[in-house]
Amino acid sequence: xxxxxxxxxxxxxxxxxxxxxxxxxxxxxxxxxxxxxxxxxxxxxxxxxxxxxxxxxxxxxxxxxxxxxxxxxxxxxxxxxxxxxxxxxxxxxxxxxxxxxxxxxxxxxxxxxxxxxxxxxxxxxxxxxxxxxxxxxxxxxxxxxxxxxxxxxxxxxxxxxxxxxxxxxxxxxxxxxxxxxxxxxxxxxxxxxxxxxxxxxxxxxxxxxxxxxxxxxxxxxxxxxxxxxxxxxxxxxxxxxxxxxxxxxxxxxxxxxxxxxxxxxxxxxxxxxxxxxxxxxxxxxxxxxxxxxxxxxxxxxxxxxxxxxxxxxxxxxxxxxxxxxxxxxxxxxxxxxxxxxxxxxxxxxxxxxxxxxxxxxxxxxxxxxxxxxxxxxxxxxxxxxxxxxxxxxxxxxxxxxxxxxxxxxxxxxxxxxxxxxxxxxxxxxxxxxxxxxxxxxxxxxxxxxxxxxxxxxxxxxxxxxxxxxxxxxxxxxx
Amino acid sequence: xxxxxxxxxxxxxxxxxxxxxxxxxxxxxxxxxxxxxxxxxxxxxxxxxxxxxxxxxxxxxxxxxxxxxxxxxxxxxxxxxxxxxxxxxxxxxxxxxxxxxxxxxxxxxxxxxxxxxxxxxxxxxxxxxxxxxxxxxxxxxxxxxxxxxxxxxxxxxxxxxxxxxxxxxxxxxxxxxxxxxxxxxxxxxxxxxxxxxxxxxxxxxxxxxxxxxxxxxxxxxxx
Ligand code: SF4
Ligand code: SF4
Ligand code: SF4
Ligand code: SF4
Numbered sequence: 219x220x221x222x223x224x225x226x227x228x229x230x231x232x233x234x235x236x237x238x239x240x241x242x243x244x245x246x247x248x249x250x251x252x253x254x255x256x257x258x259x260x261x262x263x264x265x266x267x268x269x270x271x272x273x274x275x276x277x278x279x280x281x282x283x284x285x286x287x288x289x290x291x292x293x294x295x296x297x298x299x300x301x302x303x304x305x306x307x308x309x310x311x312x313x314x315x316x317x318x319x320x321x322x323x324x325x326x327x328x329x330x331x332x333x334x335x336x337x338x339x340x341x342x343x344x345x346x347x348x349x350x351x352x353x354x355x356x357x358x359x360x361x362x363x364x365x366x367x368x369x370x371x372x373x374x375x376x377x378x379x380x381x382x383x384x385x386x387x388x389x390x391x392x393x394x395x396x397x398x399x400x401x402x403x404x405x406x407x408x409x410x411x412x413x414x415x416x417x418x419x420x421x422x423x424x425x426x427x428x429x430x431x432x433x434x435x436x437x438x439x440x441x442x443x444x445x446x447x448x449x450x451x452x453x454x455x456x457x458x459x460x461x462x463x464x465x466x467x468x469x470x471x472x473x474x475x476x477x478x479x480x481x482x483x484x485x486x487x488x489x490x491x492x493x494x495x496x497x498x499x500x501x502x503x504x505x506x507x508x509x510x511x512x513x514x515x516x517x518x519x520x521x522x523x524x525x526x527x528x529x530x531x532x533x534x535x536x537x538x539x540x541x542x543x544x545x546x547x548x549x550x551x552x553x554x555x556x557x558x559x560x561x562x563x564x565x566x567x568x569x570x571x572x573x574x575x576x577x578x579x580x581x582x583x584x585x586x587x588x589x590x591x592x593x594x595x596x597x598x599x600x601x602x603x604x605x606x607x608x609x610x611x612x613x614x615x616x617x618x619x620x621x622x623x624x625x626x627x628x629x630x631x632x633x634x635x636x637x638x639x640x641x642x643x644x645x646x647x648x649x650x651x652x653x654x655x656x657x658x659x660x661x662x663x664x665x666x667x668x669x670x671x672x673x674x675x676x677x678x679x680x681x682x683x684x685x686x687x688x689x690x691x692x693x694x695x696x
Numbered sequence: 697x698x699x700x701x702x703x704x705x706x707x708x709x710x711x712x713x714x715x716x717x718x719x720x721x722x723x724x725x726x727x728x729x730x731x732x733x734x735x736x737x738x739x740x741x742x743x744x745x746x747x748x749x750x751x752x753x754x755x756x757x758x759x760x761x762x763x764x765x766x767x768x769x770x771x772x773x774x775x776x777x778x779x780x781x782x783x784x785x786x787x788x789x790x791x792x793x794x795x796x797x798x799x800x801x802x803x804x805x806x807x808x809x810x811x812x813x814x815x816x817x818x819x820x821x822x823x824x825x826x827x828x829x830x831x832x833x834x835x836x837x838x839x840x841x842x843x844x845x846x847x848x849x850x851x852x853x854x855x856x857x858x859x860x861x862x863x864x865x866x867x868x869x870x871x872x873x874x875x876x877x878x879x880x881x882x883x884x885x886x887x888x889x890x891x892x893x894x895x896x897x898x899x900x901x902x903x904x905x906x907x908x909x910x911x912x913x914x915x916x917x918x919x
Contacts, residue, residue: 247752249716251889265714266757287718292743292811314741355738500738625736628725630718630887632735 238278238323238474239622243268244298245288245319252282252320257589257613258421268319274691275424277417277589278322279613280471280622286320287630309498312505322471322622326498330505332463332491333376339457341379342372342465343443343522346387347533347618348496350643351469354625354636355500356510361639363647366515369523371503372467373516379455381447382518383466384525386439387532387541389446389665390414391656393682394436394538395546396673402579402607407431409584409599409606412538414438416476417613419686421589426596427688435683439532440466440473441482443522444489445681450669451522459487466493469533469621472613481684495623524661527647527654534641535587535617536570539610543574543581544655551577555655567615569595571606582606589613616641702898703764703784704846706748706882712892713750715757719884719893720746726850726883732817741817747844748884749809758892759884762786762807762844770799770808770843778841784897785846795839803843813838846895847882 241252241261246268253261253269260276263269271282290300298306303317308324333340353362372380394412401410413419413434422433437445444466448459466473476482477490494502503510517523528544531537547555567588574581584606586592592611598604614620619640627633653659670677723746725733733739748761768786771779778792779799788799790813800808813820821835828834885893 247715247717247750247757249714251714251716251718266754287716287721289717289721289744291720292745315737316740316744318737354734354736357732357734357739360735497738625738627735628733628737628740629722629735629883630889636735 237273242319247288251285255281255285277421278472278475279417283320286318288319289316310505325492338463340377340463341447342377343381343383344467345383347469350640360636361643363643367513370513370516379519381522383439384529385522386443387529388656388659388662389442390439391541391545392673394434395542409609412610415612417472418611423689427690430686437684442682445484448487464491466490467499469618469624471622526659527651528656530648533618535612536585545657584609586611588615704897705764708758710756710758712890713758718887722883722887742814745811769802773798773802793840808843813840
């Protein structure tokens with residue numbers, strides 16, 4: 219078996235190959251509610267007995283973690299103590315919430331130690347949707363928007379630079395939009411799939427390795443920021459990339475897997491050293507005794523903290539598509555896009571399709587939300603009958619707002635309204651931005667002028683693009 | 697004039713229950729809004745103390761909770777009259793409860809549990825009773841009896857939640873966290889993914905016929 223996840227240097231918690239998603243056999247009641255939300259049937263076991271996860275099939279989306287309601291009860295003494303379980307789960311010892319059977323490997327403990335190291339230059343980036351969900355962990359209503367408090371909290375946690383994955387989303391649009399235009403013009407390797415959802419990428423590598431050339435070669439926004447942190451911003455700040463600790467706060471458990479991929483390094487430095495989830499960030503804020511609700515609003519740092527509305531909407535399904543069309547339209551027609559708000563693309567679980575007139579071209583697009591819907595499209599692509607040019611795939615039911623690392627709900631009956639509120643908050647945030655197109659973000663213009671040159675240029679290829687690998691069962695077992 | 701109508705209660709169909717404990721979690725959530733418990737798991741700072749318990753054997757699982765007995769034996773043995781009947785439900789006045797365990801011993805269903813008492817998410821200490829701990833005398837935490845109250849009195853707890861929170865977490869007029877902001881089903885009933893739980897309200901013809909198989913004996917009580 220090939221070693222797919224390289225050992226992390228200096229990591230005490232993460233074993234060599236950590237499947238990231240776990241089911242605690244002492245707590246699992248075998249209700250199989252997790253299996254009913256798993257998009258790839260990775261959960262096996264008899265009803266009424268503890269379940270197991272098939273790590274090969276599992277795409278690490280964490281939907282099972284969101285669904286599991288079996289918790290360690292106060293009255294029933296489990297074999298391992300709470301403190302021991304927290305340690306095994308990589309969580310800080312101050313965590314008070316109940317322990318559930320399904321969980322993801324935590325990196326809060328490891329990050330807490332690393333943040334105390336004065337010798338390291340500590341840089342953090344936050345995904346678009348952390349700012350619309352983090353406040354729920356402090357009892358505020360669903361979808362409360364707190365980018366300023368989030369930046370302030372991260373500074374108080376001892377980060378030297380607070381950057382934003384939204385900036386990476388803007389870079390992604392520049393690269394992916396240009397790639398799409400190139401592919402449509404040449405008619406090659408169409409349809410093109412988005413590649414920013416790591417769970418979708420892992421799924422494609424596992425079940426459709428022969429179609430990998432249809433994926434955009436772009437790294438995800440998180441990895442792009444990671445690469446720029448250890449090059450561009452290291453240069454701006456005058457720090458040695460080897461001294462940088464690059465951290466990402468993500469709504470997604472699979473981002474932990476993505477960050478550990480061997481190819482995600484630039485000039486020998488891992489692009490993102492540690493990934494924590496929205497829930498883990500909240501736990502660290504509480505651990506440090508920070509009064510989140512009363513924090514002042516603080517700005518993100520420059521240059522990787524300035525973002526457009528297009529970067530913001532990456533967190534909702536259809537968002538990548540909408541952002542790409544805003545930029546692609548103008549790059550192709552050299553005209554201003556008539557309507558910025560592409561409502562026909564916005565929606566939830568399932569497949570949505572649309573046709574967008576861009577100059578002479580009728581661009582056919584599809585948005586897939588929920589991995590279980592992708593197989594029909596993959597079949598069409600394999601047969602050569604797929605009518606679309608560009609397909610966005612998000613593994614989670616409503617995109618990153620519903621990611622496996624997001625705040626976990628106590629009542630299943632509130633899931634719809636929680637996702638709805640988080641999504642409308644994202645769109646509101648976009649609507650309130652002065653700059654709403656990636657290519658008009660001044661920090662993006664400057665990045666290309668000073669550092670990258672042009673989209674798909676030499677520097678871009680080196681830093682921002684990648685290759686995907688087959689993980690078909692046959693090869694993995696050999 | 698007193699009207700004699702049987703008390704409502706929630707009952708489970710053992711064949712349907714998959715043992716997920718979602719009902720326990722929901723029961724805890726709606727009863728602890730004044731302990732800071734909001735919509736997300738991360739807001740919990742105390743142990744999960746539900747008022748119903750999923751019991752399991754090799755062949756089945758099902759939750760057990762208070763049947764709101766017509767001649768409630770728990771009320772009969774409570775030395776401080778902390779247990780009373782109110783609008784078709786048997787309720788424990790948690791402020792009065794002295795944690796004597798008499799009700800727990802009298803309950804034929806094992807529906808009463810004794811646990812630490814919490815306020816603002818912190819253990820409540822007793823003013824007088826102390827115990828030797830870590831080599832010194834410390835005030836003992838208050839212990840009280842908990843049991844199903846059919847989600848009554850949730851409104852008062854929800855009063856501490858802001859207007860905005862109330863709408864966002866789908867809390868109905870009386871402050872109950874509900875399924876879709878509309879009805880007022882008990883929390884456990886509304887979250888069960890298998891519809892294994894039913895609120896039996898003997899005065900409602902519909903519920904009575906729907907659950908006739910489970911509660912046939914109630915027919916004789918029809919008024
Ligand atoms: S992991 Fe959780 S959801 Fe899955 S079967 Fe076990 S208890 Fe149920
Ligand atoms: S993480 Fe996602 S793919 Fe893996 S077992 Fe859980 S639900 Fe299934
Ligand atoms: S009816 Fe309400 S109080 Fe009673 S067990 Fe169900 S959720 Fe708990
Ligand atoms: S929620 Fe329903 S299925 Fe789950 S344990 Fe409770 S009664 Fe059983």
